[in-house]
Amino acid sequence: MSTTIGQRWRTGRWIAVALIAITAVTAAGAFFTAPRPGGRMDPESTSSDGARALVTLLRDRGVEVVVATTVADVEQAARPDTLLLAAETYYTRGTDLLGRLADVPGDRLLLEPTSRARQALAPDIRLSGASILTMKPDCDLPEAKRAGTVQLGSTDTYEKAGDADLTRCYGGALVRYQADGRTVTVVGSADFMTNGGLLQEGNAALAMNLAGGRPRLIWYAPQQSEGEIGAEGTSLTDLMPDAVTWIVWQLCVTVLLLAVWQGRRLGPLVAEKLPVVVRASETVEGRARLYRSRRARGQAAEALRTATLQRLAPRLGLGPNASPTAVLDAVAMRYAGDAMTVQHVLFGPSPSSDSDLLHLAQALDDIERQVTKS
Structure with a gap:
């Protein structure tokens, strides 16, 4: 019984020594090869x-x-x-x-x-x-x-x-x-x-x-x-x-020559006649096509409303910087429609579709026509 225990102890001791040696070699190898x-x-x-x-x-x-x-x-x-x-x-x-x-x-x-x-x-x-x-x-x-x-x-x-x-x-x-x-x-x-x-x-x-x-x-x-790095350092x-x-010096010379070339004097401006006369309707149509191609309904509506207010202000006896309230009160006295409708047409939100933009233009034209005839 005691002999068996002694043999097991000796065997376990050598196994432990072998494990310690393997661990040490592995750690050393990892250190030198990392x-x-x-x-x-x-x-x-x-x-x-x-x-x-x-x-x-x-x-x-x-x-x-x-x-x-x-x-x-x-x-x-x-x-x-x-x-x-x-x-x-x-x-x-x-x-x-x-x-x-x-x-x-x-x-x-x-x-x-x-x-x-x-x-x-x-x-x-x-x-x-x-x-x-x-x-x-x-x-x-x-x-x-x-x-x-x-x-x-x-x-x-x-x-x-x-x-x-x-x-x-x-x-x-x-x-x-x-x-x-x-x-x-x-x-x-x-x-x-x-x-x-x-x-x-x-x-x-x-x-x-x-x-x-x-x-x-x-x-x-x-x-x-x-x-x-001191006063005389690198x-x-x-x-x-x-x-x-x-290369830096060459680039500096190139930029300088380019600046001289681009900055040359072209002489005084000379007034010349336009080679062709562009009708106002063509200008309006061209601008409208640009608005339509970019779907800029908000900018188009703003342009229509601004032009209408600029034409209405002298007829209503208002200055160019009149407040929206003053404009609505003056228009309501000469317009047969509802006051809320006037406010929506002159100062309302931007149209969401081309059809709404067309209706807005017609409503503005209607308001301007009634104010002018009154």
Whole structure:
């Protein structure tokens, strides 16, 4: 009896341990595989705009990826043999912060740099345009030649602005040059490095070749603004690409020319005779047809009543602004019908049908005829 109880206890204990282990493994798996939202180029985000897939691939390849959220983190992690990947640079506000990034040792990989970031970190290039590119590298850069055809999507293109020997790939969407003992690489689009962009043709290879060129990579893609905007801080025009600035200026010139054209003087008015004489009956019939096509019985009734009152007022000795009561009293003295009928005809509701509108016109004509003859 005691042996059976002991066996059951040992069996139940192992079952409990197994259940606890399964629960722990399931919870851990859910924790590590659960979706992690985040901003664009966020190294921890698993969304389509995040970059967790590329960071994971780089670490599996043996690259030490250091995530830096501030410029101070970049300065602390930087070494001469490191590669600084800088994306989302519009969050880095202030020339002092960009100047500190420019003083960091090591190579640079800039993705979609703003105009101020480009001036501080890649001053030997300038923006040449924007396009949608899916093409072969057409250059001698090893990283691009190994990747082959890529789909960069909508991207900026660059050209040489200084004396540096510039290598242009993919129509200028990817450029590289040497300056001050460092390699500076600029790409006009970061879409090919995101989780959603890696799956397209050649994108993963190009991303791995560019970001994995050094054993230590500093990933600087801030997800919130750093630095205060002062009197000399970043303005809206600083955040706009150069191409957008030119488009805005072109639109302003176009609007100005259009205003001048539309506002031209046509000279003084010249009185001319009408080419034809339109009879009053045709005008009345045309207006009546418009009322009928729109079923505007209320407007038609109002026009009839107003015209009748305007003709009756002088005959009744009333002014143009006489009250309805004064009009009814004056008409009742000369009209043979009921006073309630007069009130309904002159000031009643709008007719509900074409037949009622016709009867109203006849009643108004009858009232005006009796008042005129009296």
